[in-house]
Amino acid sequence: MPRTHEPSTPPLPAEHLRVGDCLVDIPLREIRAPGARRPRRITPKAMGVLLVLVDHADRVVSRDALLAEVWPDTLPTDDVVTQAITQLRKAFDEDRGNPRYIETIAKNGYRLLAKVRWQVPETAAAGEAETPAAVDGFDASRFDASADPAEAFAAAPGARAAERIEPVPLPNQPRPRGTWRSIVGAVATVLLLVIALVWWSLARQAHAPGVAAAPVDPARVAGSPRPYRLITSMPGFEVQPTLSPDAALVAYVAIPEGQRGTAILVQTTDQTPPRQLTRPSGLAEDSYPAWSPDGRSIAFLRVDPARSCKVLLIAANGGAEREVGDCDPRNPPTFEWTPDGRGLIFGSMQTAQGMVGMRVLDLASGEWRAVPYRPGAGNLDLSPRFSPDGRWIVFLRNNPQGDFWRLPAEGGTAERLSQLSADVRGWDWLPDNRSILFGRMIDGDTRLFRLELETGQARDLGIESAQFPAVAASRPAAAFVQRKPYFGLFRVVLGDTSKGAVHVVDPLFPSSARDMLPAVAPDGRQIVFFSDRSGSNHLWWADLDQPDSLRMLQGVTPGTRYGASWSADSTRVTVVGPDQDGRNAVFEIVPASGRVTRLPVPVGEPIQAMQLPDPNRLLVLASAGDGRLRLSLFDRSASPWKLLAAVDDVSEGKADPAHNRLLFARQTQAGLWQADLSLTPASIRQIDDSEPVADRYRLWDVASATGELRYMDQQPTCLSLMRRIATPELPPSALCLDQSRRSAINGFSLSPRGDTVYLALAKWDGADIGYMDLPEEPKTFVPGWLN
Numbered sequence: 001m002p003r004t005h006e007p008s009t010p011p012l013p014a015e016h017l018r019v020g021d022c023l024v025d026i027p028l029r030e031i032r033a034p035g036a037r038r039p040r041r042i043t044p045k046a047m048g049v050l051l052v053l054v055d056h057a058d059r060v061v062s063r064d065a066l067l068a069e070v071w072p073d074t075l076p077t078d079d080v081v082t083q084a085i086t087q088l089r090k091a092f093d094e095d096r097g098n099p100r101y102i103e104t105i106a107k108n109g110y111r112l113l114a115k116v117r118w119q120v121p122e123t124a125a126a127g128e129a130e131t132p133a134a135v136d137g138f139d140a141s142r143f144d145a146s147a148d149p150a151e152a153f154a155a156a157p158g159a160r161a162a163e164r165i166e167p168v169p170l171p172n173q174p175r176p177r178g179t180w181r182s183i184v185g186a187v188a189t190v191l192l193l194v195i196a197l198v199w200w201s202l203a204r205q206a207h208a209p210g211v212a213a214a215p216v217d218p219a220r221v222a223g224s225p226r227p228y229r230l231i232t233s234m235p236g237f238e239v240q241p242t243l244s245p246d247a248a249l250v251a252y253v254a255i256p257e258g259q260r261g262t263a264i265l266v267q268t269t270d271q272t273p274p275r276q277l278t279r280p281s282g283l284a285e286d287s288y289p290a291w292s293p294d295g296r297s298i299a300f301l302r303v304d305p306a307r308s309c310k311v312l313l314i315a316a317n318g319g320a321e322r323e324v325g326d327c328d329p330r331n332p333p334t335f336e337w338t339p340d341g342r343g344l345i346f347g348s349m350q351t352a353q354g355m356v357g358m359r360v361l362d363l364a365s366g367e368w369r370a371v372p373y374r375p376g377a378g379n380l381d382l383s384p385r386f387s388p389d390g391r392w393i394v395f396l397r398n399n400p401q402g403d404f405w406r407l408p409a410e411g412g413t414a415e416r417l418s419q420l421s422a423d424v425r426g427w428d429w430l431p432d433n434r435s436i437l438f439g440r441m442i443d444g445d446t447r448l449f450r451l452e453l454e455t456g457q458a459r460d461l462g463i464e465s466a467q468f469p470a471v472a473a474s475r476p477a478a479a480f481v482q483r484k485p486y487f488g489l490f491r492v493v494l495g496d497t498s499k500g501a502v503h504v505v506d507p508l509f510p511s512s513a514r515d516m517l518p519a520v521a522p523d524g525r526q527i528v529f530f531s532d533r534s535g536s537n538h539l540w541w542a543d544l545d546q547p548d549s550l551r552m553l554q555g556v557t558p559g560t561r562y563g564a565s566w567s568a569d570s571t572r573v574t575v576v577g578p579d580q581d582g583r584n585a586v587f588e589i590v591p592a593s594g595r596v597t598r599l600p601v602p603v604g605e606p607i608q609a610m611q612l613p614d615p616n617r618l619l620v621l622a623s624a625g626d627g628r629l630r631l632s633l634f635d636r637s638a639s640p641w642k643l644l645a646a647v648d649d650v651s652e653g654k655a656d657p658a659h660n661r662l663l664f665a666r667q668t669q670a671g672l673w674q675a676d677l678s679l680t681p682a683s684i685r686q687i688d689d690s691e692p693v694a695d696r697y698r699l700w701d702v703a704s705a706t707g708e709l710r711y712m713d714q715q716p717t718c719l720s721l722m723r724r725i726a727t728p729e730l731p732p733s734a735l736c737l738d739q740s741r742r743s744a745i746n747g748f749s750l751s752p753r754g755d756t757v758y759l760a761l762a763k764w765d766g767a768d769i770g771y772m773d774l775p776e777e778p779k780t781f782v783p784g785w786l787n
Contacts, residue, residue, distance in 0.1 A: 017054065020101055020114030022092050024050070028230060031091035036512065037535045038464070040091040041484055041766055044233045045070055046084040053102070053112040062109040085110060087764070093512055228463065228772035230482065231271045237767035238265070240468060241479040242291045242298070244316070247472035250479050251277065251289045251298055251316075252769055261285040261716040264300055266316065269479070269771050277318055278302075283716055288332065291316070293341045293473060303329050305715055311335070311344070311361070325361050325368075330670050330693045334383045335361075339390045347382040347395060348375065348668075355668050358384050358395065372411030378628060378649050378668055381405070383426070388433045388473070394453075398627025398667070399424050400561070401607075404436070404451065418456050421605065421623060423561070426468030430774065431476050439467030439480070444514070444537055444560040448480060466770065476774040483767035487744050487760040489515045489529060492737050494722075494755050505738060508758070509542065509550055517563035518749045518758040520544075521570040522657075522704045526591065527749075527758065528553075528564050528573055539564065539575060541591040555596035556587045562608040562698070563747050567615060568657065574599070574609040574618070586620065602641050603632060612677060613657050621650060629667060633679050645679035651697040658707035663687075665697040672700070672709075672725065688725055698747045700725070703754030710750055710757070712743050719743075720761065741765075 017024050023032045023039075029047045030039035042050075048070035052061060063081050071080065085102060092101040092114075103111045231250065232238040240253040251266045256276050262285040267274035277298065278286045284304040291298055295316060302310045309332055311325035327333050327349065334347040344361045357375030359368050371393070375381055382402075384395040386409060393407045397416075400423035407414045425446050427438035435452050446467040449458045469480040489508040509515065513533035520527050528541050537557050542550040558564070558575040565574050572588055579585040579598070586599045586609045601609070605623035612619060616637040624630035631650040635642040653664035655677070662675045670693045676683040691711045692700050699712040709725035718736035720743040726732040737743075741761040748759035 014118045014120045016119035018117045018119060033091065033093035036093065037532055038484065042087050042091050043235045043766065045080065045235065046087045049084040050088055053110065054116050057112045057116050060105050060109045060111045090512055228770045230768045231269055231771045232769040233271065237483065237765060238769050239481050239767050240288055241470045241481065241769045242289045243470050243472040243477065243479050244291050245293065245295045245473040247475040247477035250769060251291060253287050253289065262287055264289045264298065278314060285716060290336055292337050293339060299337065299344055301327065301332050303332055305329060324363055324366060330690065336385045339386050345384050347384050348380045357381055373407055373414055380668055385429055388429055388431060394436065396424055396427065401623055401627040401629065403627060417453055418451060418458065420458065421627065428469050428471040430471055437469045437471060437478060439469060444532065478772055478774055480770050481767050482770045485765040486763045487514050487516050488763045489518055490759055490761050492757045494735065494757060503735065509547065516560065516744045516760040517747055518760065519564045519566060520749045520751055520758055521566045522568060522752055523570040524752045526570060528591065530558055530560055539589065553589055553591060553594055556589065561746060562652065565609060565611045567611045568613045574611060576606050576609055600641065608652065610653055610655060612655050619653060621653065624648060631664065647675065647679055647684065654702055656702045656707050657704055663702055665692055670694055691723065691725055696745065699745060701748060701750045703750045703752060705752035706754050708754035710754065712748060714742065722757065
């Protein structure tokens with residue numbers, strides 16, 4: 001947001017302002033609309049446009065003036081203004097055709113309609129209370145919360161209502177600061193909101209399985225500053241941070257302006273402009289940077305899709321790159337530096353000899369050596385890291401049902417440290433050598449936790465939408481990713497790609513919430529999907545021929561890892577979600593009546609349930625211990641249910657009625673397998689050895705009437721690329737559904753004949769790097785650290 005950093009720009013009177021009924025957090029670039037479950041993050045340019053409109057509230061600002069102020073010294077198209085205004089309207093929850101916040105003046109520009117009140121801090125408010133009518137030459141009564149809009153923003157002398165409103169120039173004057181009444185009211189509102197959010201966070205934490213709650217006095221939290229700040233603000237997303245040992249610099253992954261693929265960028269841990277460190281060519285992308293212990297080098301991966309994966313080194317201040325190793329482009333590895341800086345330790349990797357356990361790459365010789373331990377058949381040991389004192393290797397086993405394990409640095413027998421069975425999103429050691437910081441997915445949101453290794457107790461840090469933490473080696477500080485993606489449902493009718501058919505991406509059931517995991521019924525008319533449009537995740541149903549039929553199905557809050565499964569007669573759906581005690585259970589819903597039944601599944605920790613053509617049989621994917629997954633076939637006509645067969649090492653399964661078979665992906669290998677519907681061992685065989693890859697194991701589906709197989713891939717030139725997996729009846733093919741929007745990674749749905757795709761596309765998928773100092777010995781309460 002250039003406006004807030006230019007020397008000529010007067011400082012902002014506050015970090016928050018209220019626009020109409022919406023609260024705007026300027027540093028975080030977030031707008032919270034009334035009734036919204038969470039704030040919406042906007043781009044830096046959209047925030048710049050908003051601040052210009054705030055400067056000239058109730059007056060028209062021309063598009064040229066906005067371009068000159070927000071995009072100085074560049075040559076953007078008019079579309080950038082349109083995109084910024086569209087994003088602001090969505091964040092304000094603006095009703096289409098009935099503007100309450102931003103009005104478009106045809107052939108002129110835009111006007112902010114809502115009243116503006118700056119949320120001045122309490123200390124500043126006290127100093128201004130004696131002279132509320134004059135602040136820096138402004139008439140502050142214009143921004144009084146009780147003032148009528150017509151009086152607060154008076155028309156220019158001599159203007160008539162019927163006259164065309166002309167754009168106004170942008171005068172260089174400070175922003176208004178508000179009156180004592182607006183300030184006191186705003187401070188009270190913020191205090192109440194913070195207290196409510198703290199109690200909500202604690203209640204949510206208390207019901208999260210495997211996470212211990214810690215008592216906190218909400219009065220001590222209210223009014224406290226955030227324990228972190230955001231240090232990046234580029235359009236798009238910044239992910240995978242790594243800190244220099246002294247925490248002075250951060251390297252991360254982003255798409256530089258004007259480029260199509262990701263590269264490594266470096267900047268200070270203040271919000272300063274980054275510099276591009278690496279420059280991949282062609283379709284190659286750079287990712288997973290790791291800072292060396294001496295702070296001089298950065299290791300990273302360069303992946304050219306389906307062609308090559310290289311492990312490279314580069315000096316932290318730039319220069320020539322050096323290739324030190326190879327990897328599988330379909331399954332990029334996880335790695336970290338050894339304490340002496342002479343090697344890199346890698347997690348489980350796919351090699352020519354198959355999947356191998358942790359290994360160390362010697363940077364001088366290029367030789368690999370195995371870590372002396374027994375990984376066990378079928379285990380995936382990821383993200384290994386040496387402890388700060390060099391005595392231990394801690395790693396994550398079998399994510400996304402993952403737990404932390406520990407191994408002596410010289411090798412030996414691994415021991416389990418946690419009982420989380422969690423979807424872990426990145427982790428790192430804390431400097432105390434006794435605890436770690438990790439991200440975890442809970443109820444569709446990612447949060448940061450602190451795990452005490454001695455007790456196995458994990459505590460929520462109270463930071464929403466946070467993941468992939470990185471801790472400095474010689475200073476108690478951490479960087480992390482704050483990501484809040486929002487998805488909308490879309491329908492794409494597929495044409496004959498061999499004849500150059502044009503496809504159209506149409507939105508379904510528009511909303512400002514996160515809609516995902518669509519599942520079309522075998523009759524082709526009904527659809528169910530998951531959405532938080534009601535404030536929390538619920539199952540929604542609609543008749544595709546009657547959009548007005550959309551309604552929420554009460555009685556179950558499904559998990560967001562796997563979608564619903566329809567019965568063959570299209571009358572019932574099964575989903576997995578938490579019960580009253582927070583434990584996963586399988587529920588069956590009849591959409592026509594809304595009836596919900598908890599099924600007596602005789603396994604613990606189910607995560608997916610699949611209907612079969614035989615209504616008396618049900619497939620259940622559940623934990624088999626230590627993060628391993630097992631697919632079990634049950635006869636539900638017996639009481640209790642009878643186990644008929646089981647297959648281990650399955651990550652997702654789907655029935656293919658057209659070919660009377662079951663298709664499934666595995667945890668430890670890329671590709672697709674099949675078995676008959678009785679799971680006969682002799683029927684199990686691999687039918688594709690490349691798709692889906694391990695980290696996109698849910699992005700495939702089969703058409704129930706034709707058996708056509710489709711897979712959602714991603715490339716720099718097309719973020720949502722749909723491939724047809726070859727079958728004896730159909731050749732492979734590819735079609736770019738959307739070049740610039742990513743599909744949700746937890747699945748899509750094909751129509752029964754495979755000619756239509758229903759998928760969730762990112763409406764907004766920005767991510768920023770956060771930074772915070774960590775307390776070395778947090779014996780007293782620190783905001784955001786529950787101890």
